Amino acid sequence: MINYFANPTRFLKIAKGLQPIVALSAVGSILTGLYYSLIQSPPDYQQSETVRMMYVHVPAAWMAMFCYVALACFSSVLLIWRHIVADILAKSTAPIGACFTFLALATGSLWGKPMWGTWWVWDARLTSVLILFLLYLGYMVLYNAFDDRSRGARAAAILSIVGVINVPIIKFSVDWWNTLHQPASVIKMDGPAIHSSMLTPLILMAVGYTSLFIWILLIRARAELNLQKVHALKIRLAKV
């Protein structure tokens, strides 16, 4: 299957067909999610209206981790099979993941101030997410640090695979250490611990963010493929 998608022409064809579907899913889910988040869902009995920040903060945090796992998977395919499409997908995933991580940190900080009385604490959850953000930045810097693109891609791929150890640390940090951050209330063994009136907008926003990620990823991957063709044509012209 990996070899099937590794063909850039086939990938382009699939990307073009997939784009309108994910675009519709992203716009539809986010707009419906915003309606439920800001109008339909009730305030929390303890956190009052501030709970509405959960609908942008939690999906962003999920996407930050999801994008990193995707980045590590694409990087593994690149290192093992040296597929150009995996390289392009990995390179395109990094800035999207960095944006979601930044949003998770920033919206978390905005939620932390009224609830914890501080914008930031150096506890396990917050620090491990900050490390995730630095890993994304490191990936992008390393990728562009070499004149030879393939060397940069390989070095960055190794960094992303090593850094994937941080993802379970983020997930379980609230169980392993004493932190200000609340423990998991949705993705847990005995099912979600939040009411359906709050779970609905959360799931809608998560679906919207995931679709948006795929949509932007396909756009950026198509752009990267074009740029690779430009690079190849320039070499061809230089030889003539």
Add this chain to the structure above:
Amino acid sequence: MLESIYNYFIMDGYGIFIWVAFGLSFVILAGLFVQSIRLFRSSEKALEDLQIQVRQDEK
């Protein structure tokens, strides 16, 4: 009517945090989307221009 709209935006006194969180999310994600579209369009243009140049050189 106006008071209920005002109260909605105030959100129990937490409105500033909530609206900034939603606004920031919109700005970052919309910015990323627009930047990606621009990258795609500029790459298409660069490819088209080069393909024309290659065809002219081949003639």
